[in-house]
Amino acid sequence: xxxxxxxxxCSFIFLYExxxxxxxxxxGFPPGPPRIPIFGSYxxxxxxxxxxxxxxxxxxxxxxxxxIIGLYVGNFAVAVVNSGEAVRQILNNQVYDGRPSIYxxxxxxxxxxxxxxxxxPIFGSYxxxxxxxxxxxxxxxxxxxxxxxxxIIGLYVGPFAVAVVNSGEAVRQILNNQDYDGRPSLYxxxxxxxxxxxxxxxxxxGVLWKEQRRFILRxxxxxxxxxxxxxxxxxxxxxxxxxxxxxxxxxxxxxxxxLVKPGGYRVQLPLFFNPFSxxxxxxxxxxxxxxxxxxxxxxxxxQFGLQFQRNADDYGRMLSIIPWIRxxxxxxxxxxxxxxxxxxxxxxxxxxxDRYINTYEDGCERNFLDLYIAEMRKGLPEQYGFxxxxxxxxxxxxxxxxxxxxxVQISLLVQYLMLYPDVxxxxxxxxxxxxxxxxxxxxxxxxxxxFTEATIRENLRIETLVPSDVPHKSxxxxxxxxxxxxKDTIIIPSLYALHTDKRIWSDPENFRPERFLDAxxxxxxKLDVSLPFGAGKRICAxxxxxxxxxxxxxxxxxxxxxxxxxxxxxxxDLTKNNNGLIITPADFWVQLKERQH
Ligand code: HEM
Numbered sequence: 001x002x003x004x005x006x007x008x009x010c011s012f013i014f015l016y017e018x019x020x021x022x023x024x025x026x027x028g029f030p031p032g033p034p035r036i037p038i039f040g041s042y043x044x045x046x047x048x049x050x051x052x053x054x055x056x057x058x059x060x061x062x063x064x065x066x067x068i069i070g071l072y073v074g075n076f077a078v079a080v081v082n083s084g085e086a087v088r089q090i091l092n093n094q095v096y097d098g099r100p101s102i103y104x105x106x107x108x109x110x111x112x113x114x115x116x117x118x119x120x121p122i123f124g125s126y127x128x129x130x131x132x133x134x135x136x137x138x139x140x141x142x143x144x145x146x147x148x149x150x151x152i153i154g155l156y157v158g159p160f161a162v163a164v165v166n167s168g169e170a171v172r173q174i175l176n177n178q179d180y181d182g183r184p185s186l187y188x189x190x191x192x193x194x195x196x197x198x199x200x201x202x203x204x205x206g207v208l209w210k211e212q213r214r215f216i217l218r219x220x221x222x223x224x225x226x227x228x229x230x231x232x233x234x235x236x237x238x239x240x241x242x243x244x245x246x247x248x249x250x251x252x253x254x255x256x257x258x259l260v261k262p263g264g265y266r267v268q269l270p271l272f273f274n275p276f277s278x279x280x281x282x283x284x285x286x287x288x289x290x291x292x293x294x295x296x297x298x299x300x301x302x303q304f305g306l307q308f309q310r311n312a313d314d315y316g317r318m319l320s321i322i323p324w325i326r327x328x329x330x331x332x333x334x335x336x337x338x339x340x341x342x343x344x345x346x347x348x349x350x351x352x353x354d355r356y357i358n359t360y361e362d363g364c365e366r367n368f369l370d371l372y373i374a375e376m377r378k379g380l381p382e383q384y385g386f387x388x389x390x391x392x393x394x395x396x397x398x399x400x401x402x403x404x405x406x407x408v409q410i411s412l413l414v415q416y417l418m419l420y421p422d423v424x425x426x427x428x429x430x431x432x433x434x435x436x437x438x439x440x441x442x443x444x445x446x447x448x449x450x451f452t453e454a455t456i457r458e459n460l461r462i463e464t465l466v467p468s469d470v471p472h473k474s475x476x477x478x479x480x481x482x483x484x485x486x487k488d489t490i491i492i493p494s495l496y497a498l499h500t501d502k503r504i505w506s507d508p509e510n511f512r513p514e515r516f517l518d519a520x521x522x523x524x525x526k527l528d529v530s531l532p533f534g535a536g537k538r539i540c541a542x543x544x545x546x547x548x549x550x551x552x553x554x555x556x557x558x559x560x561x562x563x564x565x566x567x568x569x570x571x572x573d574l575t576k577n578n579n580g581l582i583i584t585p586a587d588f589w590v591q592l593k594e595r596q597h
Pocket of ligand 1: 175201203213398400401405409465470532534538539540543545
């Protein structure tokens, strides 16, 4: 019965969408025949007079009693003008001097058309990508590149025109060209805000994005974000000390059972590292941290953060293509899980911000939040976005990766350290030599630990956390790799393609930290042309914080423990890693052993 009901609902929605599609036309568009998927109204013209289409158009004019007919030929909106006076007007008006980019014109020059899979109604080419590799869409895109023998692939994801760029050189060009600094308005981005409005940093563009990003970065810096800052480093060390104690002595509070098994030494990844990374970040933003007994809500925040990361995908999932799918398959479409995590994360930050707004006092600066509130009270132009709602999402965006991405990347590195124990041993020798066992590693040690640094860089390359990057969008009509890219095209600069491009890396498939060392064993930044954090004006705002955390946590762990296998454990299987918005390992328990110095 339920199946029948679902089928009936789907058929009804399908027919309704078809009907809407058939009669949809721009406001004020001239009258004309309806539109059917793929062909538009072209089939009707053929039916009327397949031999002389200009006569078919005259027939339509008579039919609709109008000298101007509006119709669709495939996807193209067309106005056919059948009055002598109006024809004269058009020919003498430069506004109408453009030419459409039709395939017939493109095919005259075989080298110049962006190739890609065909487009189906509603889904575009997204179904083909899912068919090729539903698990890793960035790999599906590479397969298409091989198929079409082109480093750039043009396709449709639902209604959105998309250009996927799979050449290292072109990816770099895109990231460094502000013409591609737009962001598409995906439903996935909208649904993060209860007001169903795109706010925050990640998915904003234009003046609001620039102002907000600049302001937040400028003032967070004062509190130690994105630079070396001794006070912050001491705080991070305290967090790491708590973390090591939790490993050695096991859980003391209910919520810690989610992180470590009783008796200690067995921790759950990728969850484990994130609460400590989050606490270090919150020290910068709020000037306060949650002590271990009170971390329950923070652990929940991390869980919901990971839930969001895992339930999205590179193109915003089917939900961004046909948002109404949520009414039919709220669970399978990922809607319920995404909504649940969005609500929790939003509420967490809204409560925090409201507490500070409600207790704000002029001239008393408690932390970064007060600086933002002071800016809100200046009454700046609305387009700069200094208001409560934007404040909440801006802060979510500046914190979200700190309580998800950082711990995930460290966990991806743990997988490699388990698969390549010789690499782990070499890092431990470096730690023993430079730091010893009497104190925790510091950022000052980093320059003397080239192999450790090279390993972190190699892991960021080979296990690209954001393989398709966060999607960009062309802000104007541009040319890319000799192809015309119209304004508003979604651009996917594949960081995965850059990191596995054989023209750049001779053996990209190998995990080989030495590739970043020179002949003297020193770290060579010239050799590291990877871009795990992007580049240009959209470059990751938290790169320095992330790199620092990865170094400090990884070295502290290897200084104290070996990663081992408990009975029944098996080595990490990288093919089981999940591709959501970022790559995440499936939850796994890892066994630690006290190191014998
Ligand atoms: C290993 C950890 C991380 C990786 C690999 C990473 C990577 C990235 C990438 C690839 C982008 C998109 C760049 C583009 O649009 O071309 C990005 C954007 C961003 N990241 Fe990160 N990130 C990490 C951690 C962090 C942290 C810890 C923070 C903040 C605490 C952060 C804040 C941001 C923000 C705010 C943006 C949006 C920038 C914008 O659109 O203007 N990220 N990140």
